Amino acid sequence: MIRKQIFIDERQNEELKRLAKKTGKSEGLLIREAVQRHLAEEKNADALWEALIERWSQSPVSTTPRTWTRDELYEERLGRFNADTH
Numbered sequence: 761m762i763r764k765q766i767f768i769d770e771r772q773n774e775e776l777k778r779l780a781k782k783t784g785k786s787e788g789l790l791i792r793e794a795v796q797r798h799l800a801e802e803k804n805a806d807a808l809w810e811a812l813i814e815r816w817s818q819s820p821v822s823t824t825p826r827t828w829t830r831d832e833l834y835e836e837r838l839g840r841f842n843a844d845t846h
C-alpha cells in the first residue's frame with residue numbers, strides 16, 4: 761500500500777467517523793472503497809462513451825442528396841406558422 765495524506769472538511773470527517781462506527785470498517789478502508797467506486801464509475805463512463813462513438817461510426821450515412829435548401833425549408837415553415845396564426 762502507498763500512504764497518501766488528504767484534507768477533508770469537518771463535515772466529511774464527522775460523516776466518515778459516523779460511517780466507520782456504523783459499519784465497523786476503518787476510515788481508511790471506507791476511503792479506499794470510495795476511491796475504488798469512483799474509479800470504476802469513471803471507467804464505466806469511458807466505456808459507455810466509447811461504445812456510443814463506435815455505434816455512431818457504424819451508422820449508415822445517407823448518400824442521397826437532399827432536394828431542399830435551408831431557405832426553402834425556412835420559407836415553408838414560416839408559411840405554415842403564418843397560416844396557423846391567422
